[in-house]
Amino acid sequence: MMDDDPAKGHDDRTTFDQRLAAARNRAGLDKPKPVAEPQADGPNPFSLAMRLGAEMVASLVVAVAIGYGLDRLFHSSPWFMIGFVPIGAAAGLRNVIRVMGPAKKD
Structure with a gap:
């Protein structure tokens, strides 16, 4: 059946591990995955x-909803709706300016 010799079992295990490592290297499975470099130009212009646009629309929708409710x-x-529309537009422009402003360097 099986030999109970621990030295032989250990030797078989190391040769198996060596053969497995060699096969993985040949197949290219142990190569490190390339790390994606961060975009130097900043975020995607479309996004x-x-x-x-979403910031502007959201701030105006919230302002109109508050004005309508009041x-x-x-x-x-x-x-109240007439009064809150400029407040919502100002909030939206403030968010746009904050996003487009200079990036903070930590």
Whole structure:
């Protein structure tokens, strides 16, 4: 059946490991994966434009919703909505300027 000689089992194991390592090297399985270099030019322009557009729209939608809610609450249509639209536009522009401004160096 099987030999109970521990020295022979250890020797077979090391030769198997050596043959396995050699086969993996030949197949290219043990090569380190290339690390993607960070983009030197900054983020993708399309994703940046989408983000800036979404920031502007979101701030305006929130401002209009708050103005509409206050107009409904106080029955003062459309004065709160008219007042909150410039506030929402200013908030959106502030976010755009913050994103497009100089990057912080840590």
